[in-house]
Amino acid sequence: MKNGIALSCLLIAFAGLSLLVAGCASSSTLAAQQAGYPKDKVDAPGLFTENCATCHGRDGRARTFHGRLLGAQNFTDARWQTNTSDDEIIRAIKTGPKLMPAFQKKLSTAEIEALAAYVRTFKPAQ
Ligand code: HEC
Secondary structure, three states: OHHHHHHHHHHHHHHHHHHHHHHHHHOOOHHHHOOOOOHHHOOHHHHHHHHOHHHHOOOOOOOOHHHHHHOOOOOOOHHHHHHOOHHHHHHHHHHOOOOOOOOOOOOOHHHHHHHHHHHHOOOOOO
């Protein structure tokens, strides 16, 4: 009987541990999960929400607390879209100009290229 109780305790403890491990696995970042994905399989909107939206805003307008504080670029600015090349956008994501953090260690090349293309989707219709 005593053994039965001990076994139950062990089972409960094991179940708890499994939940903990599962919880940790699911809290790993999208950036890490998709690091090996090719560019066309990367979830760019998801990565943008995870890594960029605190400053640039989900709508790309940078009207967030951090965006205003740090002076983040508004991606819906038509002049900025016209005057900025794809290479400049990719370089900015990699190296982080001014007060923006660099992402070259956090994101794969495919993720950075997919995000650069996503930044273009904020371009206003003419
Ligand atoms: C902590 C705030 C912050 C985060 C997070 C952030 N940025 Fe920025 N970003 C900035 C700031 C500030 C600037 C303005 C720098 C400047 O004036 O060139 C900027 C500028 C840019 C530019 C414009 C560069 C240029 O040459 O005009 C691009 C493109 C950009 N960010 C993309 C991104 C992407 C994509 C992400 C997510 C992977 C991201 N940023 C995350 C703050 C941030």
